[in-house]
Amino acid sequence: xFRDWRSEFNRFLLVMAAAAVIGLxxxxxNMVVLLALLGYLAHFLRQLYRLHRWLEHLPDAGQSDxxxxxxxxxGIFDGIYRLQRRERQAVDHLESxxxxxxxxxxxxxxAVIMINSKGALEWWNKAADTLLGFRTEQDRKQxxxxxLREPSFVEYFESYKYAEPLRIPSPINKNQVLEFxxxxxxxxxxxxxxxxxxxxxxxxxxxxxxxxxxSHELRTPITVINGYLETLLDHKDSVAPRWIKPLxxxxxxxxxxxxxxxxxxxxxxxxxxxxxKNQDEVDMLALLREVKGEAEQVFAEKDHIFELHNDCxxxxxxxxxxxxxxxxxxVFNAAKYxxxxxxxxxxxxxxxxxxxIEVRDNGPGIAQQHIxxxxxxxxRIDESRSTETGGTGLGLAIVKHVVxxxxxxxxxxxxxxxxxxxxxxxxxxxLKEVSRRV
Numbered sequence: 001x002f003r004d005w006r007s008e009f010n011r012f013l014l015v016m017a018a019a020a021v022i023g024l025x026x027x028x029x030n031m032v033v034l035l036a037l038l039g040y041l042a043h044f045l046r047q048l049y050r051l052h053r054w055l056e057h058l059p060d061a062g063q064s065d066x067x068x069x070x071x072x073x074x075g076i077f078d079g080i081y082r083l084q085r086r087e088r089q090a091v092d093h094l095e096s097x098x099x100x101x102x103x104x105x106x107x108x109x110x111a112v113i114m115i116n117s118k119g120a121l122e123w124w125n126k127a128a129d130t131l132l133g134f135r136t137e138q139d140r141k142q143x144x145x146x147x148l149r150e151p152s153f154v155e156y157f158e159s160y161k162y163a164e165p166l167r168i169p170s171p172i173n174k175n176q177v178l179e180f181x182x183x184x185x186x187x188x189x190x191x192x193x194x195x196x197x198x199x200x201x202x203x204x205x206x207x208x209x210x211x212x213x214x215s216h217e218l219r220t221p222i223t224v225i226n227g228y229l230e231t232l233l234d235h236k237d238s239v240a241p242r243w244i245k246p247l248x249x250x251x252x253x254x255x256x257x258x259x260x261x262x263x264x265x266x267x268x269x270x271x272x273x274x275x276x277k278n279q280d281e282v283d284m285l286a287l288l289r290e291v292k293g294e295a296e297q298v299f300a301e302k303d304h305i306f307e308l309h310n311d312c313x314x315x316x317x318x319x320x321x322x323x324x325x326x327x328x329x330x331v332f333n334a335a336k337y338x339x340x341x342x343x344x345x346x347x348x349x350x351x352x353x354x355x356x357i358e359v360r361d362n363g364p365g366i367a368q369q370h371i372x373x374x375x376x377x378x379x380r381i382d383e384s385r386s387t388e389t390g391g392t393g394l395g396l397a398i399v400k401h402v403v404x405x406x407x408x409x410x411x412x413x414x415x416x417x418x419x420x421x422x423x424x425x426x427x428x429x430x431l432k433e434v435s436r437r438v
Contacts, residue, residue: 015040051076110195117188119143119157131194133172144192147171153180160184167197177201212268218261226254263394266325267377270401281315281432282323284357288346291328295344299335302342310348314355315432318406326402329395330359330422338363354408354428360421366414374412375400399424406430
């Protein structure tokens with residue numbers, strides 16, 4: 001390009017020199033040079049006009065060749081033509097990728113929906129037509145909440161809290177259960193994935209029913225067995241000495257089975273029944289004091305130090321029985337796994353988002369790889385340690401369900417040798433402040 005400009009400049013100098021010579025011969029240098037300048041300008045204007053006409057018709061001309069020209073203008077035409085070819089190749093490549101993406105998404109059984117920053121539909125695949133009843137021409141640019149009017153979906157969509165998926169019946173088939181998962185991207189845009197989880201939902205219901213029914217059926221025979229074993233142990237004098245230890249072990253295991261059945265029934269109820277409409281206003285400070293007092297009695301032999309601190313005093317709207325179960329599980333777990341003369345601290349804290357109930361201990365702590373799985377049913381960090389303490393492996397699962405039913409979340413922080421901290425976060429909308437203590 002620099003060479004073209006230099007050649008054009010040299011050409012201009014030659015034209016001006018020739019005009020000056022002709023002007024000297026004609027006896028009017030100024031006039032001839034002026035005419036030469038006007039001619040040179042006319043040439044430039046003509047080339048600009050040709051460029052304008054070519055660019056104007058370029059979108060409709062496909063791969064049309066540039067106008068023939070020489071010098072600097074030939075370089076300009078050829079440069080623009082090369083840029084235009086590269087741009088078209090890039091566009092063709094993007095169109096190819098987009099076509100493949102559309103073809104692959106059309107083959108998916110999962111609905112894929114793109115929603116703009118205003119909450120309106122931009123694009124969706126064929127599965128969305130099947131699962132949600134979208135119609136391509138009529139529904140484009142429609143607000144998604146106008147087409148999916150289920151209150152729980154509207155609340156989920158407008159909450160911008162998409163960490164957990166939403167399950168609701170299909171708007172076109174009430175016997176079909178759909179799972180919605182939304183992801184934010186771009187400038188406030190959203191990608192929504194919808195899949196049919198009817199079979200999985202039915203299997204989960206069957207599992208919950210099975211666990212609940214089996215636990216209920218086991219409760220009576222285990223209670224009977226436990227009762228007879230207690231009776232035999234109460235009359236040890238009439239039992240042969242060699243049977244005392246087996247009877248004690250049988251009684252210990254039957255009690256453990258009874259605790260497991262009790263916790264399974266509790267979990268089954270938490271999973272299958274929603275909170276009642278008329279809920280209690282639970283005095284959380286009084287509840288914490290009650291749990292602390294019971295833990296001091298149960299674990300008196302371990303000589304633990306139990307502390308209770310609070311910088312607020314709230315009533316929490318919910319179920320007193322469930323909240324007591326959650327807090328007592330956390331405090332009793334801390335006491336079980338903390339060596340004798342340990343310290344268990346229960347704290348009620350005001351936060352920006354509501355209130356936290358924190359249970360902290362100075363026990364052995366938990367390795368990081370176990371923490372994400374602690375709330376799974378029957379998950380064991382150490383099988384022998386769980387057997388020694390008589391734990392069921394269901395306590396933290398119960399805590400997680402109870403806290404979630406009350407609109408909150410459970411956070412676990414721990415490290416080996418540094419103790420553990422379990423924090424229940426409760427939202428402000430469920431709280432009513434009674435007084436303040438600092």
